[in-house]
Amino acid sequence: MMSPRSAGQSAARRSLVVMLIVFVISVACPALLPARTQFDPAVVIELYNDACSHYEQDDFAGAKDRFLAAALTRCQNPDLFYNLGNCYFRMRDFGHAILNYEKARRLAPRDASIAHNLSLARSSIVDKIEPPHHNILAQMLLDIYSLFNVNEWTIVSLSLYVAFMALLIAFVILKGKPRGMEARAGRDKTRKIILRIAVIFLILVLFCGINTGIKAHSFSNHNYGIVVSDLVKARSGPRDEFAKVFELHSGTEVRVRNKVDNWYQISIQSGLTGWVPQKSVETI
Amino acid sequence: MLGLSLASRTRAFAFTMAILAALCASAFAGGASIEASVDRASVFIDDEITLIVAAQGIDGEPDLPDISDDFSIVSQSQSRSMTIINMQIESSTTYRYVLQPERVGVLKIPPIRAKAGSRTIRTKPIQIEVLGRQAKPRQRTQPTQPWARNRGAAFEPEQETTADQDIFIETSVDKTTVFLGEQVTLKFKLFTRFNLASADYTPPPCTNFWKEDIQGKKSYTAVVRGRRYRVEEITTALFPTNTGVQTIGPGSLICSVDTFFSPTFSFRNLDRQRPRHLKTKPIDITVKALPNGAPATFHGAVGQFSLSSTIDKRSVQLGKPVTLRIRIWGTGNVKTIQQVPKPELENFDIYEPNVKETVDNKKSTISGSKSFEFVMVARKPGSHTIPPAEFSFFDLQSSKYKTLKTQPIKVEVTGSLSKTPATPLGGLLKRTDVRQTGADIDYIKPKMTRFEDFRQDLYKRTSALLVILLPAVLLLVLCAKDVVVEKVLGDTKVRGAWKKAVRGLARAKSHMDSDAPQEFYSQLAKSLIDYVADKFDVPAPGISAMTVGAIIGDSNAGKHAAKLASECMEVCDFYRFSAQKSSTQEMQDVLSRVEETLSILHRAAPKKETEQRSQ
Numbered sequence: 001m002m003s004p005r006s007a008g009q010s011a012a013r014r015s016l017v018v019m020l021i022v023f024v025i026s027v028a029c030p031a032l033l034p035a036r037t038q039f040d041p042a043v044v045i046e047l048y049n050d051a052c053s054h055y056e057q058d059d060f061a062g063a064k065d066r067f068l069a070a071a072l073t074r075c076q077n078p079d080l081f082y083n084l085g086n087c088y089f090r091m092r093d094f095g096h097a098i099l100n101y102e103k104a105r106r107l108a109p110r111d112a113s114i115a116h117n118l119s120l121a122r123s124s125i126v127d128k129i130e131p132p133h134h135n136i137l138a139q140m141l142l143d144i145y146s147l148f149n150v151n152e153w154t155i156v157s158l159s160l161y162v163a164f165m166a167l168l169i170a171f172v173i174l175k176g177k178p179r180g181m182e183a184r185a186g187r188d189k190t191r192k193i194i195l196r197i198a199v200i201f202l203i204l205v206l207f208c209g210i211n212t213g214i215k216a217h218s219f220s221n222h223n224y225g226i227v228v229s230d231l232v233k234a235r236s237g238p239r240d241e242f243a244k245v246f247e248l249h250s251g252t253e254v255r256v257r258n259k260v261d262n263w264y265q266i267s268i269q270s271g272l273t274g275w276v277p278q279k280s281v282e283t284i
Numbered sequence: 285m286l287g288l289s290l291a292s293r294t295r296a297f298a299f300t301m302a303i304l305a306a307l308c309a310s311a312f313a314g315g316a317s318i319e320a321s322v323d324r325a326s327v328f329i330d331d332e333i334t335l336i337v338a339a340q341g342i343d344g345e346p347d348l349p350d351i352s353d354d355f356s357i358v359s360q361s362q363s364r365s366m367t368i369i370n371m372q373i374e375s376s377t378t379y380r381y382v383l384q385p386e387r388v389g390v391l392k393i394p395p396i397r398a399k400a401g402s403r404t405i406r407t408k409p410i411q412i413e414v415l416g417r418q419a420k421p422r423q424r425t426q427p428t429q430p431w432a433r434n435r436g437a438a439f440e441p442e443q444e445t446t447a448d449q450d451i452f453i454e455t456s457v458d459k460t461t462v463f464l465g466e467q468v469t470l471k472f473k474l475f476t477r478f479n480l481a482s483a484d485y486t487p488p489p490c491t492n493f494w495k496e497d498i499q500g501k502k503s504y505t506a507v508v509r510g511r512r513y514r515v516e517e518i519t520t521a522l523f524p525t526n527t528g529v530q531t532i533g534p535g536s537l538i539c540s541v542d543t544f545f546s547p548t549f550s551f552r553n554l555d556r557q558r559p560r561h562l563k564t565k566p567i568d569i570t571v572k573a574l575p576n577g578a579p580a581t582f583h584g585a586v587g588q589f590s591l592s593s594t595i596d597k598r599s600v601q602l603g604k605p606v607t608l609r610i611r612i613w614g615t616g617n618v619k620t621i622q623q624v625p626k627p628e629l630e631n632f633d634i635y636e637p638n639v640k641e642t643v644d645n646k647k648s649t650i651s652g653s654k655s656f657e658f659v660m661v662a663r664k665p666g667s668h669t670i671p672p673a674e675f676s677f678f679d680l681q682s683s684k685y686k687t688l689k690t691q692p693i694k695v696e697v698t699g700s701l702s703k704t705p706a707t708p709l710g711g712l713l714k715r716t717d718v719r720q721t722g723a724d725i726d727y728i729k730p731k732m733t734r735f736e737d738f739r740q741d742l743y744k745r746t747s748a749l750l751v752i753l754l755p756a757v758l759l760l761v762l763c764a765k766d767v768v769v770e771k772v773l774g775d776t777k778v779r780g781a782w783k784k785a786v787r788g789l790a791r792a793k794s795h796m797d798s799d800a801p802q803e804f805y806s807q808l809a810k811s812l813i814d815y816v817a818d819k820f821d822v823p824a825p826g827i828s829a830m831t832v833g834a835i836i837g838d839s840n841a842g843k844h845a846a847k848l849a850s851e852c853m854e855v856c857d858f859y860r861f862s863a864q865k866s867s868t869q870e871m872q873d874v875l876s877r878v879e880e881t882l883s884i885l886h887r888a889a890p891k892k893e894t895e896q897r898s899q
Binding site: 112 | 723725727728733734735737738740741748751752755756758762766
């Protein structure tokens with residue numbers, strides 16, 4: 001006959017094996033399914049390195065054209081956008097510089113050089129728009145949100161989810177009936193601990209999941225844009241005949257709310273809303 | 285004041301006390317003050333009005349509120365001034381704004397704010413009545429206050445001659461031809477026969493001169509053209525920084541005199557109480573260039589200087605610091621003395637010097653000293669010689685360049701480097717905060733050797749969906765398995781137990797006719813115990829006549845079955861472990877009761893675990 005202790009050990013071993021299988025599958029799956037690339041990396045590398053050489057020789061326009069050609073392949077690389085931003089900055093086109101720094105920051109949000117150059121470019125623009133003030137909690141949540149890019153948030157959320165599910169599975173496996181009062185009490189205590197940890201993980205999964213969702217939505221919907229024209233007049237409607245409501249200068253960040261024909265309805269942080277020609281704003 | 289009568293003295297004392305009280309009040313207010321006033325409370329629409337803001341001890345400039353709807357600012361000016369009240373000198377700044385009203389009505393100038401340290405001070409709001417256009421041709425309106433007549437944009441300074449003056453000012457210099465960098469002493473003198481109620485002094489503009497104020501204001505009496513004046517004298521040392529004819533601009537003084545307390549008071553000269561604007565004449569100074577042939581060590585010092593070089597210790601342990609002090613002192617502008625070069629010593633680490641500068645501006649000729657303290661750490665033991673330091677200057681007495689040279693200094697360095705611990709130099713070195721002097725973007729990222737794709741589509745990939753679904757499916761499978769196993773295995777076990785119990789009863793029956801009733805009762809008890817153990821999932825050794833009732837009683841079988849089982853177990857135990865014989869009838873009776881118990885238990889569904897736990 002199997003003793004109560006050995007029955008408990010067997011259950012724990014089983015739960016461990018199952019958790020291990022779940023983790024292996026979770027980690028292996030993304031690796032098994034490679035990302036679909038629609039460009040030739042060798043071409044991008046050649047263009048990128050050629051552009052760097054031009055930049056080193058102070059040929060910023062030449063470097064910009066090559067970086068731009070690499071960017072047009074629709075590849076996503078923060079270094080590429082950062083360097084392109086530098087070219088625009090040197091050419092004193094702060095609107096495009098900020099646009100590309102923002103694109104780079106979306107991919108590499110913790111890169112100090114990107115943050116520095118973006119800050120410097122922002123300090124060079126005409127429009128002074130004060131960022132909104134947040135309380136400590138809101139600022140903390142915003143800082144956490146800005147810490148990772150979409151992929152990183154996805155990985156964090158999925159890892160937490162897998163851990164949460166592993167805990168639930170362990171909880172179910174430990175539901176078996178060990179013989180003896182002592183073994184049963186031990187099993188119940190373990191299940192209680194697992195349940196509490198699972199609740200914490202559930203909260204974390206929900207928090208990270210929401211962040212991932214917002215980030216992914218923002219990334220795919222191109223809600224934000226940068227004014228790239230030197231001066232753009234925002235009008236009350238999507239035609240030149242409408243009244244001018246305010247003016248914006250190159251480099252100002254706007255939120256794109258709507259699109260009609262070739263006009264964007266945009267709003268700025270101060271709350272002003274207006275319609276600007278589509279060509280004057282590039283979405284991030 | 286010797287000529288003052290007792291009544292005049294009493295009046296003067298009372299007036300002084302009142303001023304003192306006002307000064308004390310302002311001192312308790314924190315030393316910073318701002319006041320705003322206008323030259324007129326009522327003005328025609330096509331006239332101008334002067335807003336005067338007098339500020340003292342504020343940071344930066346006062347913040348003029350937006351009055352563009354009511355007034356347009358025609359011009360603005362400011363003057364730093366020294367105010368003499370009861371012979372106490374205070375510095376203040378006066379801002380003048382000439383305003384043109386834009387509309388008729390009672391207009392308001394909101395409070396003007398200024399920052400003084402951490403707090404903000406403000407003036408009181410001012411109301412101005414603006415009337416419609418004047419019927420008659422426009423004339424410059426006279427100020428309502430006599431003292432205000434000379435203020436504002438319409439003000440034209442008076443050039444008063446000294447002929448009939450009771451008050452006048454003048455500036456003078458000790459020389460009009462100097463070398464570049466040579467001191468020119470500028471004296472500003474105020475001659476007055478009155479007590480001054482207030483005075484705003486604007487020093488002469490001295491472009492192309494290095495300015496150094498001489499401390500200490502002189503007050504004395506002097507007789508000019510047979511008249512006795514009290515003289516206030518302010519001295520400034522000027523050092524020309526450019527060659528050619530340089531002009532010291534006119535200095536000015538706006539003052540109001542107190543003739544009421546003056547010994548010369550009479551009703552005839554009441555008009556003299558009005559504010560005076562006095563102005564000095566500009567002075568041209570010819571600045572000669574220094575002669576050619578300056579030595580290489582000359583860096584612009586002009587005057588008369590001395591040079592010395594000292595060291596704090598002649599013998600020092602290897603790795604320990606030694607301080608070399610080079611001092612230059614004398615008359616002239618020591619602030620123009622540039623840093624002396626580091627001594628050239630191969631076997632020493634020499635750090636940037638700590639520079640100390642003292643300027644003596646108490647005398648009419650500026651003098652001072654400048655010292656450079658070099659911290660040096662020897663890298664090699666032995667005898668080392670610190671080379672002489674050199675310093676050149678242009679000597680004004682001989683009108684020649686002079687080069688001073690110190691004596692070489694010998695230093696003995698003892699010990700060996702391997703045995704000497706490193707000495708921290710924190711306390712000896714001149715440390716300064718690192719300040720940002722410029723800003724530029726970070727350089728581009730380096731060239732690529734391998735392309736890393738940051739495509740942000742992980743959340744769209746099938747793998748992510750699999751990661752979400754797989755654990756969920758696994759969990760569902762486990763839950764389903766649990767239910768199925770419980771159902772299927774439970775039934776199987778119970779069915780097996782029933783078959784086993786039936787077989788056990790058959791075996792017991794086979795012992796009924798034999799001479800071994802113990803075997804009959806043992807088989808009967810075993811059948812019952814095994815069935816209960818399997819049915820209720822409890823260990824068989826723990827089941828006895830005493831516990832079986834409780835085990836069955838907890839189930840859905842009911843109390844009757846529990847009682848029957850208990851009684852059967854008791855009878856079986858009695859005949860199993862006693863020597864007493866039992867009749868066949870008794871055996872048959874117990875057998876039928878066991879059968880009844882088992883059939884009740886077989887029909888009854890076992891209670892769920894959760895139900896058992898809650899009970």
